[in-house]
Amino acid sequence: xxxxNIRHALFCAIVTLxxxxxxxxxxxxxxxxxxxxxxxxxxxxxxIVLAAVAVFVFQIFRDTFMGALGKLPNLNPLAGRxxxxxxxxxxxESWLLTGIVVFALFWPFLVSRGSVDLATLVLxxxxxxxxxxxxxxxxxxxxxxYVAFYAVGAYTFALLSQYTGISFWMAxxxxxxxxxxxxxxxxxxxxxxxxxxxxxxxxxxxxxxxILLNNWTTLTGGPNGIGGIPEPTLFxxxxxxxxxxxGNTSFHETFGIAYSGExxxxxxxxxxxxxxxxxxxxxxxxxxxxxxxxxxxLREDEIAARSLGLSRTAVKLSAFTIGAFFAGFAxxxxxSKQGFISPESFVFLESxxxxxxxxLGGMGxxxxxxxxxxxxxxxxxxxxxxxxxRMLIFGAAMVLMMVWRPQGLLPVxxxxxxxxxxx
Amino acid sequence: MLEVQNLSMRxxxxxxxxxxxxxxxxxxxxxxxxxxxxxxxxxxxCLSGFYKPTGGKVIFEGKEIQGIPDYKISRLGMVRTFxxxxxxxxxxxxxxxxxxxxxxxxxxxxAGLLGTPNYKEREQKALDRxxxxxxxxxLLDLANRxxxxxxxxxxxxxxxxxxxxxxxxxxxLDEPAAGLNPAETKELNQLIVSLKEDYNVSVVLIEHDxxxxxxxxxxxxxxxxxxxxxxxxxxxxxxxxxVIKAYLGEA
Numbered sequence: 324x325x326x327x328n329i330r331h332a333l334f335c336a337i338v339t340l341x342x343x344x345x346x347x348x349x350x351x352x353x354x355x356x357x358x359x360x361x362x363x364x365x366x367x368x369x370x371i372v373l374a375a376v377a378v379f380v381f382q383i384f385r386d387t388f389m390g391a392l393g394k395l396p397n398l399n400p401l402a403g404r405x406x407x408x409x410x411x412x413x414x415x416e417s418w419l420l421t422g423i424v425v426f427a428l429f430w431p432f433l434v435s436r437g438s439v440d441l442a443t444l445v446l447x448x449x450x451x452x453x454x455x456x457x458x459x460x461x462x463x464x465x466x467x468x469y470v471a472f473y474a475v476g477a478y479t480f481a482l483l484s485q486y487t488g489i490s491f492w493m494a495x496x497x498x499x500x501x502x503x504x505x506x507x508x509x510x511x512x513x514x515x516x517x518x519x520x521x522x523x524x525x526x527x528x529x530x531x532x533x534i535l536l537n538n539w540t541t542l543t544g545g546p547n548g549i550g551g552i553p554e555p556t557l558f559x560x561x562x563x564x565x566x567x568x569x570g571n572t573s574f575h576e577t578f579g580i581a582y583s584g585e586x587x588x589x590x591x592x593x594x595x596x597x598x599x600x601x602x603x604x605x606x607x608x609x610x611x612x613x614x615x616x617x618x619x620x621l622r623e624d625e626i627a628a629r630s631l632g633l634s635r636t637a638v639k640l641s642a643f644t645i646g647a648f649f650a651g652f653a654x655x656x657x658x659s660k661q662g663f664i665s666p667e668s669f670v671f672l673e674s675x676x677x678x679x680x681x682x683l684g685g686m687g688x689x690x691x692x693x694x695x696x697x698x699x700x701x702x703x704x705x706x707x708x709x710x711x712x713r714m715l716i717f718g719a720a721m722v723l724m725m726v727w728r729p730q731g732l733l734p735v736x737x738x739x740x741x742x743x744x745x746x
Numbered sequence: 747m748l749e750v751q752n753l754s755m756r757x758x759x760x761x762x763x764x765x766x767x768x769x770x771x772x773x774x775x776x777x778x779x780x781x782x783x784x785x786x787x788x789x790x791x792c793l794s795g796f797y798k799p800t801g802g803k804v805i806f807e808g809k810e811i812q813g814i815p816d817y818k819i820s821r822l823g824m825v826r827t828f829x830x831x832x833x834x835x836x837x838x839x840x841x842x843x844x845x846x847x848x849x850x851x852x853x854x855x856x857a858g859l860l861g862t863p864n865y866k867e868r869e870q871k872a873l874d875r876x877x878x879x880x881x882x883x884x885l886l887d888l889a890n891r892x893x894x895x896x897x898x899x900x901x902x903x904x905x906x907x908x909x910x911x912x913x914x915x916x917x918x919l920d921e922p923a924a925g926l927n928p929a930e931t932k933e934l935n936q937l938i939v940s941l942k943e944d945y946n947v948s949v950v951l952i953e954h955d956x957x958x959x960x961x962x963x964x965x966x967x968x969x970x971x972x973x974x975x976x977x978x979x980x981x982x983x984x985x986x987x988x989v990i991k992a993y994l995g996e997a
Contacts, residue, residue, distance in 0.1 A: 605859065612858040613848050616837070620845040623834035630794060630828075631846045631912060632820040641855075737838045739890045742877035 332382035336375045343371050427596055431589045439585075439592045441704055443660055446595035447653045449696040450602045452680040453689065454649030457606060459678065460687035460735075461615065462642035463622025465522040467674055468529025471509070472502040472647035474669035476654020478536060481549040481664050491555035495655050502651025503644045510643035514636055517625070529674055537666040548665025552658050554587055555594055562587035595656050602649050603689060609645065610689075611738060618642050619687075683724055685731025694732050747772055747948060748793075748824070748916055753802035753812075755788050762788045764972040765802070770916065773942055775949045777959045779983075780969035781992060786952045787829060789969070790920055793950075794826045795819040806916070821849055823915035827922060829952075831901045835894030839885055839904060842893050843876035846908045850875075872911075879907040883937065899930040906937065916948045917941065923955045931958060938962055960984065968992070 348363050348371060362368075381388065431439040451473060458466045479501045480494035489497075513524050536543050543549065554562055560574040574590075575582040609615045617638045620628040629635060658664050676699060684695030702720075703713050748770040755763040763785045770776045778786050792799040795816035804812040811819055820826075834842050850872060857865040880886040883903040888896060893904060902922060909917055919938070923931045939962055941947045953959050959966065960980045968975040968983060970992045976983060983989055 608859055609855075612855070613844075614855060614858070616841055616845045617848055619837055619841075620834050623836055624832050626796070627828070627832035627834065628845070629816045630796075630820055630826055630832075631908070632817045632825075632849050633845070634815075634817045737841070737890070737892065740838070740840050740873065742840060742873060742880070742886065742889055744886070745874055745878035745881060 328383055328385075332379045335382045336379035339375045339378045340371065343374060347371060424596075424600055428593070431592050436585050436588050439588050441701065443588070443592045443595045443656075445697055445700045446592070446599045447657050447660070448677070448680065448700050449599045449693050450595075450649055450653035450656070451677045452684070452692045452696045453599075453602050453606055454646045454653070455677050456681050456684075456687065456689065456692050457609070457618070457649075458642050458646035459681050460685075460692070461610065461622065462618040462639065464639065464642060465518065465525070466643075466646070467522050467526040467671070467678065468509075468532070469525075469646070469650060469677055470669045470671070470674040471529040471532035472506055472650035473654040473657070473673070474532055474536060474666075475502040475505045475647075476651030477658040477664050477668070478543065478549075478654075479651070480655045480658045481552050482542070484552055485549055491553060491655070491659050495652065498655035499648050499651035502654065503648035506643040506645075506647025506650075507640055509647075510640045514639055526671070526674075529671060533666050533669050533671075536669070543666075546665060546667070548663055548667075550663040552662050552664065554662070555591065555659055557590065562590055591656075591660050595660075598652055598656060602652065603693070606645075606649070607689060614638075614641055679721060683721070683731055685734040688731065688733050688735040691731050691733030691735075698732075747807055748950070749803075749805040750789075750793065751803040751805070753789065753792055753799055753804065755785075755792055755797055756800045762972050763792065763799075763969075766967075766969060766972075766974050767802075768967045768974075768977065770948050770950060772948060773946055774964045775938065775942055775951060775962050777951045777953060777963040777966045778969060779953065779956075779959055779966060780975070783971075784969045785972040786969055787920060788972075790826060790918055790950075790952060793819075794824065794918060820912065820914075823913070824918065825909040825912050825914040825916075826918035827905045827909060827920055829920045829924065831898070831905055833893040833896075833901055833904060833908075835892065837893060838890050839880065839893050839896070840873070840876050840889040842904060842908050843879060843911050844872055846911050847872045847875065849912065875911050879911050882910075883907045899926050902926065902930075902934070903937070906941075910941070910945070910947075914947060916950065918950045920952045921954065922951070923953055923958050931955060934958070935962055 347367055350361055350363060352359050352361055431442070451469070454472075455466065455469050458464050458469070476498040479498040480489075480491070483489040483494055483497065509525075509528050513521055516524055537545055539545070540547075556562075556571060557574060560577055561571045562574050573582075574586055617628070617633050618641075620631075620633060621635065621638045625635065628638070657668070661668075680695045680699050681692055683699065684691035684693070699717075703710075703717070706713060706716060709716065748768075750766065750768045753763055753766045754761065766785075766789055768776065768778070778789060780786055788797065791797040792812070793804055795811070795814060795818070798813045802812065803810055806819075806822060806824060809822075811822065811824075834845060837845070850868070854865070877886065877889070880889055883906065885896075885900060885904055885907070888900065893901065896904060902925075906917075906919070906922065922938070923934055926934060935958055938949055938951070942949060951959070951963065963980055965978065966980055966983045967977040968986075968989050975992060976986045976989050978986070
């Protein structure tokens with residue numbers, strides 16, 4: 324036992340050394356045209372050795388440490404309590420949610436422009452994650468190319484505005500519908516696939532769309548992207564200092580207030596908020612409808628679902644289409660927010676992050692997904708000082724999360740249904 | 747109502763089912779028995795559309811159905827259970843029954859999103875039907891439990907209830923008594939007979955429990971190594987020399 328422990332601890336310490344030495348102890352420096360490898364300061368080496376020793380000591384006494392941890396008083400004050408009554412809980416939750424949404428409506432008037440901008444991005448991610456939640460969380464179809472539909476939405480608006488001068492409000496449904504259509508078309512060839520195979524094919528589709536956008540320079544401008552995408556208008560009122568389009572009026576002149584750049588940011592935020600709430604409500608509705616139950620049934624057991632008369636084609640395609648539809652929604656808002664889009668915004672990492680949000684939040688759980696979207700988007704901003712290690716921290720958080728809470732932040736709770744006793 | 751003529755199923759070089767014929771009349775319980783690996787489940791898979799039979803005909807209510815997709819067959823009113831229980835384990839018991847009623851529900855998405863009266867009415871009917879069958883199989887108190895948390899015998903009963911809410915004309919049960927204790931088997935026996943008597947459902951049964959088979963079957967088909975061996979009433983089968991030989995070996 325003891326010998327085994329020492330061996331294990333030694334191994335862990337050596338691994339620590341092997342990993343941290345090249346990363347921290349060596350640095351590449353550009354001198355003229357050459358790159359030279361130089362060592363770090365002595366203090367860094369000392370720190371590396373100390374870290375290895377720390378790992379060694381921890382591993383040797385791991386059982387003792389972990390045992391002590393287990394004896395700590397339970398940190399969760401709610402742990403011992405009886406779960407709340409069903410209808411009471413539902414009421415409380417709905418009040419709480421309404422409260423949060425109302426607060427979110429007034430919040431932008433209180434904080435800085437940067438926070439509102441970030442919050443808009445959070446809302447876009449919430450829309451994306453809620454959409455992907457349908458595909459991955461409910462229907463159980465692992466989609467690694469989800470960002471493609473986001474791109475379709477964004478590029479639809481960008482291209483239409485460039486070539487036909489369409490407004491945001493016209494582009495919103497068109498972008499969403501086109502994204503949904505793309506989802507359906509991409510859904511057809513992958514109907515028979517499940518699990519890993521599906522993941523690989525969808526990954527490919529995501530890349531195809533991105534590379535197409537990148538290389539079709541005559542239409543999409545390639546890597547240069549498309550700029551000058553118009554901002555949304557409020558009943559024909561523009562938010563810029565000067566009116567760009569004939570026939571429109573400007574917001575600040577109509578209401579006789581001084582121009583402020585913040586109006587536009589807040590307006591975009593409010594649009595994103597309304598759309599995110601609509602997305603959440605519609606998908607929540609879907610989840611309780613026959614189609615939502617069919618998605619879950621297909622995830623649970625495809626053979627049983629088919630034996631009960633569910634058509635695999637219809638169920639899978641509906642999940643893909645609806646998921647893609649909301650990605651298109653989000654894409655249009657994104658294009659309008661940025662005013663400029665390029666294929667760079669739609670790389671695989673985006674898909675991975677959205678997927679991470681869904682998994683972290685708890686597959687299928689809307690509230691969990693919303694929480695995770697907020698956490699995943701805001702934490703990197705808060706941790707700006709460590710921006711070099713952002714991805715490292717992100718990865719570590721994912722690993723810890725999956726080890727300790729694989730079901731996600733807020734796992735799904737089934738809807739309870741009261742039945743009337745029959746004769 | 748169901749007629750199977752000369753059914754055969756070939757997997758590469760293996761002829762798993764070879765020339766099996768059987769027929770099921772209205773309100774009849776027909777059993778398929780045979781030693782392990784005889785091809786009973788393969789016959790079921792052919793009938794329910796999971797396999798496309800390589801030969802023969804399956805006629806259900808005067809319509810040839812061999813080779814049409816599984817979900818369409820179940821919509822015609824031929825529903826099956828599985829040898830290993832297949833429930834939607836992470837969904838609640840009542841949700842399992844609602845999924846099965848997909849066909850009877852208003853699946854128009856717009857109607858559902860708007861919550862039209864027609865949609866609500868059908869949804870309520872589905873709930874009532876689910877409640878009725880849950881009570882029938884004694885699971886009403888467990889309606890909001892996750893299906894995966896039920897005891898094995900309860901899962902078996904839920905699977906049958908899930909078939910029954912689709913209002914089938916023909917029910918195919920694949921070893922429903924496997925893993926049940928004698929008391930549960932007896933309950934199952936009564937349930938199957940009542941399905942026939944009270945709900946006018948025909949039953950095709952695959953089962954190894956001979957007391958159950960002999961007790962409730964109207965007719966029995968014996969299959970051995972994919973080939974039909976004998977068919978007749980329980981009394982005839984009990985005294986059939988070929989069957990005894992296949993089951994007990996040469997004396």
